[in-house]
Amino acid sequence: MKSATTTKAKATTRPISTSFKALSADNLDEVVAIERNSSKSPWPAEHFRSSLENSNNLSYALMLRDKLIGYVIAALALDSADLHNIAIDSRYQRQGHATKLLSCLVNELGERGAKEIFLEVRVSNKGAIGFYKSQGFEQISLRKNYYMKNSNDRTDREDGIIMRLEIATTENNNAL
Template sequence: MASANYLGKNTELAALNIQLVTADTPAALIERGHAIHVQAQFSPWKLSTFADCFTPPYYGLFALDENELVGYAIVLEVLDEATLMDIAVVQHCRGRGVGKALLQRVLDKAKARSMREVWLEVRESNFAAIHLYETHGFEHIELRKNYYPTENGKENAAIMKWPNVAMA
C-alpha cells in the first residue's frame, strides 16, 4: 500500500497514517474495512461489493492508527468528477480527526488529478458529517427526499459538492 502521514491539527491519534488501497492490500484488511462499513451503515453493502470498490474507476483510502484500521474512504472518479461514495470511522475513533484526515486526502487527490468537483450524499441527520463537509468547502446543492432507508421508513439525503477552485 502506498502511504503518507496525514495528521490533522486537532487529532488525538499519535500516528495516523492514510494509505491508498492497492492490489497488494491484504484481504484481511479489506474485511476489517467492511466490518467498519457494516457498523456505520444501516443498509451495508455485501463484502464482495465493498471489495470491488477498490478497483478502477474507484479508489480507496485506509486510515491506520499504528496497526489498527480505524477508517476508510471510497471514491469514484469519472472523467473530471469524483464522488465520495462512502467514508466511515470506527466508533471509538470518531471525533478524533480521522474523518477530517481522510476527507483532506480525498480533496488533495482530487486536486492532483484535476477533478473539477467532488460530489457526495449524506444523511440529513448526520450533522457532524455535514459540518465537516461544510468546513472543507462543500456546498449544499439539493435535498433528495426519502433516499436512505431507516428503521422507521426513509430519510432525506443532502447532496453536496466541492468545487475545485483551482480549476475555475
C-alpha cells in the same frame, strides 16, 4: 532548612502518528467491522470488494501504526468525483482523522484533474452532515424519499441531501 525544589513533569502531548495507504482486499475484514459499527445501512463486503475492483475508484485506508481506523472511497469521472463512503472507527472519531483522510483524497483528486466532489447523505445523519459542512461542502439539492429507512418496509423512506465541494486547483486559483 533548605526548601525542597519540586520540578513538575511537563505534560507532553504526542501527535498520533497516522499514515495512509491504498485500501486493498486484504483490509476487507477490518473495513466491514468498522462499517457495521458506524453506518445505519452498512455496505456488505461484496460492495466493498466490487468497489475496490473498479479502476475508476480511489480508496484509501487511514492507519494508526498497523491498525486500520478509517477509510474513504470515491469515484472519478473526467473532472468530477463522487464520494461513495467515508468512515472512522467510532473509538477514534472527533480527533481530526476524517479531516486528514478527506484532505488526502481531495489532494489526489485535484492532481488527477477533478474540479468538484459530490456526495449524498441521509438527512438523519447529522454527524456526517456536520463533518461535511466543516470541510466546506455545501448543500445543492434535496432528493425526496431517496433512502429506505427500513429494509422490511419499502415505503418508510427519508430524504437525501446532495452536497458539493469545489476543489481548489492551481488552475482554478489562477483564474481568480
